[in-house]
Amino acid sequence: MSGGLEEALRSAVGAAHVLVDADLRAAYETDWTRRFTGAARCVVRPASTAEVVAVVRACAAAGVPIVVQGGNTGLVGAGVPTGGEVLVSLARLTSVEPVDAVEAQVTVGAGVTLEKLQAHARTAGLDFGVDLAARSSATVGGMIATNAGGIRVLRHGSMRAQVTGLEAVLADGTVLTRLDGLAKDNTGYDLTQLVAGSEGTLAIVTRARLRLVPLLPERAAALVAVAGTEAALELLAAARARLATLSAAEIFYPEGLELVRAYRQLPAPFAEPAGAYVVLECAARTDPTDDILELLSDCAAVEDATVASDRAGLERLWSYREAHTEAISTAGIPTKLDVCVPLGELTALVAELPATVASVAPKARVITFGHLNEGNLHLNVLDAGEHAEDVTDAVLRLVAAHRGTISSEHGVGRAKAPWLSLSRTPEEIAAMRRIKAALDPDGILNPGVLLPA
Numbered sequence: 001m002s003g004g005l006e007e008a009l010r011s012a013v014g015a016a017h018v019l020v021d022a023d024l025r026a027a028y029e030t031d032w033t034r035r036f037t038g039a040a041r042c043v044v045r046p047a048s049t050a051e052v053v054a055v056v057r058a059c060a061a062a063g064v065p066i067v068v069q070g071g072n073t074g075l076v077g078a079g080v081p082t083g084g085e086v087l088v089s090l091a092r093l094t095s096v097e098p099v100d101a102v103e104a105q106v107t108v109g110a111g112v113t114l115e116k117l118q119a120h121a122r123t124a125g126l127d128f129g130v131d132l133a134a135r136s137s138a139t140v141g142g143m144i145a146t147n148a149g150g151i152r153v154l155r156h157g158s159m160r161a162q163v164t165g166l167e168a169v170l171a172d173g174t175v176l177t178r179l180d181g182l183a184k185d186n187t188g189y190d191l192t193q194l195v196a197g198s199e200g201t202l203a204i205v206t207r208a209r210l211r212l213v214p215l216l217p218e219r220a221a222a223l224v225a226v227a228g229t230e231a232a233l234e235l236l237a238a239a240r241a242r243l244a245t246l247s248a249a250e251i252f253y254p255e256g257l258e259l260v261r262a263y264r265q266l267p268a269p270f271a272e273p274a275g276a277y278v279v280l281e282c283a284a285r286t287d288p289t290d291d292i293l294e295l296l297s298d299c300a301a302v303e304d305a306t307v308a309s310d311r312a313g314l315e316r317l318w319s320y321r322e323a324h325t326e327a328i329s330t331a332g333i334p335t336k337l338d339v340c341v342p343l344g345e346l347t348a349l350v351a352e353l354p355a356t357v358a359s360v361a362p363k364a365r366v367i368t369f370g371h372l373n374e375g376n377l378h379l380n381v382l383d384a385g386e387h388a389e390d391v392t393d394a395v396l397r398l399v400a401a402h403r404g405t406i407s408s409e410h411g412v413g414r415a416k417a418p419w420l421s422l423s424r425t426p427e428e429i430a431a432m433r434r435i436k437a438a439l440d441p442d443g444i445l446n447p448g449v450l451l452p453a
Helices: 003-013 022-028 049-062 114-123 140-146 191-195 229-242 254-264 289-298 311-322 324-331 343-358 385-401 417-422 426-439
Strands: 042-044 066-069 086-089 105-109 126-128 163-169 175-178 204-214 218-226 246-252 276-284 304-308 335-340 365-371 376-382
Touching (some): 003 049, 022 042, 022 086, 049 066, 049 163, 049 204, 066 140, 105 140, 114 126, 114 140, 218 289, 229 246, 229 289, 254 324, 276 289, 324 365, 343 365, 417 426
Antiparallel strands (some): 105 204, 126 204, 163 175, 163 204, 246 276, 365 376
């Protein structure tokens, strides 16, 4: 590192928050999957928007690229360096303003974790609409950057739907601040929505104004055994038609169940194995258990089911689904693919996946789970070894053939940038490049992320 840049960064954030030593950088340089890693020039940890501005300006003046990182829970390599970048961690941007109960909104820093946001909202009698298993470490800034989804998209939508305003720093240090949170504001381009989902390539989010939802204290969930994907979709259709309080519909398969059971030492949920398993959850102001039980008794797709409404029972039931990610990671370094297809294509996609993977990686194991309502599958391929890129190519082309997208909620990152053309037309990619060039002409923000080189 040039001494001038190092001094400028120390001046901006304090010497204690410019990490140069390899041992101190290491925790930031490898992603959660352990598949993506690289050496940063240094790690910088600003604590305010003003400090982010100073860091960006110093890097821009030196011509040194920046990688932006939130909670480092990303799965597509967007938040870790490839070599030589300044890694800007937003983990210290943890400001939390009082909840505005009248507007049902709150303004928080980009480094606030989802778990902390949820707790803050709930103390005011409200809740946050997005939830996901990495709630203890995923941060608001990273969730906005990737347009994160999670288990409640069925009811509340993805992260974009929760963002009413934000503050962000452009590549030249300019600050965009739009935190009024107006319900209606039709004054030109919506820069807030442009930045959301841009994966740190257009601006660095430092604060966000977020929409909150009613806190629904009563929950009931069912773990349901069904014959397969087609039966799961039949159950979903019945649940959506009859359960006005439905807030989640998740799916997983026998291979994942066995992995989770071994990892968590869990008993078999049912006496007989099934072709697929669905988790349905309802949330309301009054106990929705009877509504779920009535649905289960009437729906022909149900082979077996167990229902819980107390906290311990809910945690036990959900553990069969939410422990998938940790169990898979414990079993090895997976090739993770987050895809989405129309519901009418879901059964065929699931059926064709094993043979598609086996054709390029015969020894690989495919563990599939996901968000049933959105046709969003998380495909985890273990033991792909040197065939990881071949697996990615084969699976993403299969998804595209089924009219799907190569990324549903994890982003494109570096992992899937070469396949962007499977989901976007040449005209769309060209337009995105023009936007990138207008806001970041020197290409210093997250180079190589989202847009193929």
